[in-house]
Amino acid sequence: MSEQEIYYEMLWDCAQCNTKGLLGDSHRHCPTCGAAQDPTKRYFPKEGEEVEAKNHQFVGADWSCAYCSSPNSRAAAHCTNCGAGQDGTKPVALVVDTDAAPPEPVAAPAAKPPQRNLGWLRWAIAALALVVIGMVFLFTSTKDTTATVAQRSWAREIQIEQMGRVSDSAWCDSVPGDAYGISRSREQRSTRQVPDGQDCHTERVDKGDGTFVKRQECTTRYRDVPVYDDRCSYSVNRWRTVRSVKAGTQDSLVPMWPGVGNLNANFLGGSVGALGSERQGPRSERYELVLTNGKKTWTCNVPESVWSKYQDGATTDLKVRLTGGADCASLK
Template identity: 45%
Template sequence: MSEPIAYQMLWRCSKCQTRDLRALTQRFCPHCGAAQDPEQRYFPPEGQEVEVQGHRYVGADWPCGYCEAANSAAASFCTHCGAPREGHGEVRRVSDTASPPPAPEAKQPAAAATAQAAPSPPPTRRTWGRWLLAGMAALLLGWLALYLFEREVSATVVGQSWSRSVVVEQYQAQSASDWCEDLPADAYHVSRYQAQRGSREVEDGQSCHTVREDRGDGSFVKREECQTRWRSEPVYAARCDYRIKRWQPLRSETWRGTLPQQEPQWPAPSLSQRWEPGSVAQLGQQRLTTGRERYELQLQGPDGQAWRCELPQPEWAALATGSSLRLRLRGTGGVSCGL
């Protein structure tokens, strides 16, 4: 297998700040003679890479433990100071996304540096934010205390009201639609067609881009990195439109009253074609189903406060107008109606 094409990494001299030196062929700065610092390596701009002819890769460089110069993996002694390798590991490799080492910052006057180092006062907005959060927490705790706090009060029943409702249902033919595999057994006039039921992800080629990889010896190579591209594809299934016979709400009727004038009763609406339980339902027949029932007490406190309580029918019927009872009054003003 042939060697991949190698390109020069660049480096910046830490001593004289000379930039764009070639990391593979310029191991020392041509301006001041300083040894190459592997921490100062970086990739050249796209399109400005310099190819290295005949370069043989022997491994990543190792940093000298005495002078920190970068040395070839094939060298047993530092080419700058002569120190032995003594088990030093590889230099740090540079990521293609890393920025080039920044230029050194200009020195500031001592007074300006001192002023810049002085801590700034905490922002006022943050302080106000803390006070606002503390206030909201206090309000929430206060509201919870009012809601959970209860005390007993005496109340008198000043009225009793009730309401009862029924629903008239009719046996009707209706149109419906469903996936054919879920078709009801009593469906009729069925028509089938294809419809989109969902989607699935399928491969749609690859997206590739060039990746530059630092080899750690002052050179880098290029390689293609590809990822599978996906697209959404519809999934079709058999859909069925059909007719089916079902009981459907037709209308409701409600009766209301108060004790002792009207005792609770269920409405008795007229049915045009009554269905008899146990018989086979025919189109157009009607039946009654029990709706909602509601029983409410009107209560008055010793100071004229008025409350309403909804109770189950047995507890509601056991009381009478003028009866006294004890209620639990919340701090928010509402009452707990459980007797």
């Protein structure tokens, strides 16, 4: 112990004669009735009523006599009350300062485990399972019907893309390599935590020998500060869909792809990829059969290979779900 610590007296109440506020270090026995101090009855004094234990030498927590329970100094080889030896004894239990202002909670306490009766949840799960089973049954069970092809149609589309100037912005460390016309500005990108003073409170620590010391406990407070970075506004040339060409049943009974005509790069004489040049983009196609059994009508989107097998007026078996929808996959 290099630093000079200030020791204060713990207090205790005499259980024999009911004298209160006896000093833990100075009164090893009750000055009124002579009863030995009970170390389990020690407590911290009220704020502002602390009594300093002057010239106190801390030699360790007291040991509790195995025969009479009296507290004895670590330096004493024998019990001052009954003379029993120190060997095999335990140090007295330390008192926790419950009066001290509780420190700021460091972390939110863990969420309380739900203690509610979960019986209703079991019922809800059982009901949900029944509903799911019912839905699966409704959607998977089918019955056969005979249907006639009432209408067939197809549609095909080709997207036409054009190389165009697109404006965008990104953090300057992730700007595309082909960006141009770049302008920079400072913007907040994130936040950072910096120390912002301390929250301190005094804690009282039982030394176990009838005295306690005060200790300053501090936690660092933090504050968010914005972190700025370079934001880049730029232009890039990118393919974008600008129009599409379509063909459908109105053009031909047999499906065919629409003509794309002259794309810009061709008749302008520029190169594909130059600003304003065009190219063919993604294609899509759709084949539809309308079927009826006289009472109900179903529309089925099917692959072209299936669609081409069903001519107008053809009769076919069709599986219909209990919910009313047709199982279009049953068309082969």
